[in-house]
């Protein structure tokens with residue numbers, strides 16, 4: 001923990017209620033998608049590694065918690081967390097929430113049920129993705145954009161992309177099973193003003209935090225899996 005970043009190790013459901021109202025400028029997060037599995041039993045019965053890591057993956061990264069809800073449970077749980085996130089975000093601030101094709105409807109429902117105003121979808125195109133036999137390649141994930149009331153005006157005005165393109169990190173840079181590329185996170189954190197605070201309730205290996213620090217924003221992260229809370233702290237400590 002420094003004056004520019006903090007990683008809380010714990011369940012976001014218990015940590016978020018301890019954070020002050022209106023204390024952050026944006027919530028930028030990549031929740032466990034609770035996807036991958038066509039039936040509720042399949043979603044509940046496998047680990048995150050089992051669902052998201054293919055047999056030919058060139059890494060042996062640690063599993064993570066929180067990826068075994070069925071779709072109804074996921075929508076309800078995410079709405080609770082996004083409701084607390086709304087309280088912590090100052091009026092005019094934004095939420096940017098990652099999802100995949102299967103959980104897009106549940107995620108947009110949860111955002112709106114929590115009181116956020118849904119404003120758009122930013123597709124994230126992953127050039128390195130597996131082909132789909134006799135079907136369409138699933139080479140995009142999505143970032144849902146929502147605001148706490150009317151979005152505030154940046155000064156000077158910012159113009160942000162409507163589409164993101166980058167592959168997941170490989171080799172030494174790969175720290176988490178579902179890690180997001182820092183290049184795209186650096187675009188997303190610009191929704192918060194310079195010097196502002198970005199909150200990520202599902203911090204993983206700290207990619208949002210690295211991007212926030214690189215772009216002159218401060219960072220508050222929450223991560224329930226101890227291994228990844230440690231990875232995120234070590235990563236941010238090398239930057240600041």
Ligand SMILES: C[S@@+](CC[C@H](N)C(=O)[O-])C[C@H]1O[C@@H](n2cnc3c(N)ncnc32)[C@H](O)[C@@H]1O
Pocket residue numbers: 010011012013030031032033064065066067176178179180181201202203204205206207208222223224225228
């Ligand atoms: C999709 S990953 C985030 C990966 C991150 N964006 C990165 O690039 O490293 C979701 C993370 O949320 C964490 N998580 C799951 N349930 C949680 C909870 N209730 N509170 C806090 N963190 C949780 C998991 O341990 C996992 O590391």
